[in-house]
Amino acid sequence: MEVHHVAKLADLGRPVDRPPWADLMAVRHRKALVVCGTCHAGIHGRKPVPAFTE
Template identity: 80%
Template sequence: MEVHHVAKLADLGKPGPDRPPWADLMAARHRKTPVVCGSCHADIHGKKHVPAVTE
């Protein structure tokens, strides 16, 4: 699990075609740090997920 940080809570309230589905929920809860899996966090940032290295 990873925590995604939104710079400003007000940024969650901005409408737009690229608005992620989790933004409404986080804005309603007045939270700017959703906890997501690594794959979803990479997707939020537009990056390809890289599996965690485990021993």
């Protein structure tokens, strides 16, 4: 699990322009959202990093 964080809720953008994960943060009035590593990479537009398994 990883935590996605924004500096300000205003950084999430306008309701018509933001993705579903940003809507969830806005509705909950939270600047942080716990997501899996794959989803966090997707939020930032990166390829997922393989999970550490040791």
